[in-house]
Amino acid sequence: MVNNILSFDVEEWNSSFYLDKDASVKESRVGLSINKILEILSSKDIKATFFVVGKLAEQNEDIVKMIDAAGHEVASHGYAHLPVTTLSPEEFRRDLKQSIAVLEKITNKKVLGYRAPGYTITRNNLWAIDIIRECGLRYDSSIYPVSLRVFTSGGAAGFQQGEFMISKDLKEFPLITADVLGVKLPVATTSYFRIFPYLVTKWAIKRLNQQGMRTCLNFHSWEFDPEHPKVKLPFPQNVKHYFNLSKTEPRFKQLISDFDFISCREAIE
Numbered sequence: 067m068v069n070n071i072l073s074f075d076v077e078e079w080n081s082s083f084y085l086d087k088d089a090s091v092k093e094s095r096v097g098l099s100i101n102k103i104l105e106i107l108s109s110k111d112i113k114a115t116f117f118v119v120g121k122l123a124e125q126n127e128d129i130v131k132m133i134d135a136a137g138h139e140v141a142s143h144g145y146a147h148l149p150v151t152t153l154s155p156e157e158f159r160r161d162l163k164q165s166i167a168v169l170e171k172i173t174n175k176k177v178l179g180y181r182a183p184g185y186t187i188t189r190n191n192l193w194a195i196d197i198i199r200e201c202g203l204r205y206d207s208s209i210y211p212v213s214l215r216v217f218t219s220g221g222a223a224g225f226q227q228g229e230f231m232i233s234k235d236l237k238e239f240p241l242i243t244a245d246v247l248g249v250k251l252p253v254a255t256t257s258y259f260r261i262f263p264y265l266v267t268k269w270a271i272k273r274l275n276q277q278g279m280r281t282c283l284n285f286h287s288w289e290f291d292p293e294h295p296k297v298k299l300p301f302p303q304n305v306k307h308y309f310n311l312s313k314t315e316p317r318f319k320q321l322i323s324d325f326d327f328i329s330c331r332e333a334i335e
């Protein structure tokens with residue numbers, strides 16, 4: 067059986083780009099979600115990768131320590147959670163280095179990987195890959211090879227499914243998509259895990275695994291906190307953020323009993 071990769075982006079519920087202007091966090095809720103996630107993972111003895119926002123880590127050292135102490139991998143989700151598409155190479159380098167420094171100071175372990183906020187490493191800013199390598203990381207997990215940009219704020223069409231070497235010494239773990247008649251659709255990561263019926267997710271993972279491919283799935287920490295504040299959003303963003311939030315946990319439990327999962331760290335070792 068192929069091991070798949072399980073990952074989480076650790077951030078507050080208002081970190082999504084479409085929410086920044088409208089919602090402010092009065093009380094941090096990220097600890098609630100992380101506690102819940104760690105408890106579920108420990109019941110199955112699964113280790114995962116947690117891509118933590120550097121700024122959040124600075125303000126919540128205890129949460130990062132808790133993730134690390136439970137044997138999971140702590141990796142970088144940038145420092146200020148900005149779309150890479152809005153940064154210059156110099157700004158990206160600074161943000162990434164700052165996030166790595168914060169996380170390494172807390173865990174006393176080397177950070178091995180990075181995931182861009184909103185999967186915003188695209189065909190137009192592949193210079194970011196060179197900077198990730200230059201910063202000494204061993205892998206990236208920002209490429210979301212969906213065919214249509216409408217599904218995500220980032221996304222890089224044309225990239226393959228399954229892991230590959232994106233550059234010398236740098237492995238890429240692209241986010242899972244399902245290839246339907248040549249069109250790569252998002253079916254098993256964050257919102258789409260909640261929007262599509264679980265059977266679609268299951269079919270997509272199974273099909274890739276049968277082809278010998280390891281898939282990489284991602285969840286936001288706040289998706290395990292269906293009680294977080296509701297703010298008014300335009301219809302598409304509202305669906306993306308709030309649809310079926312209460313189903314994340316039961317579906318996730320089903321997912322981890324149907325498939326085997328490991329962290330990115332375990333996958334590169």
Ligand SMILES: [Zn+2]
Nearest residue numbers: 075077183184
């Ligand atoms: Zn994020």
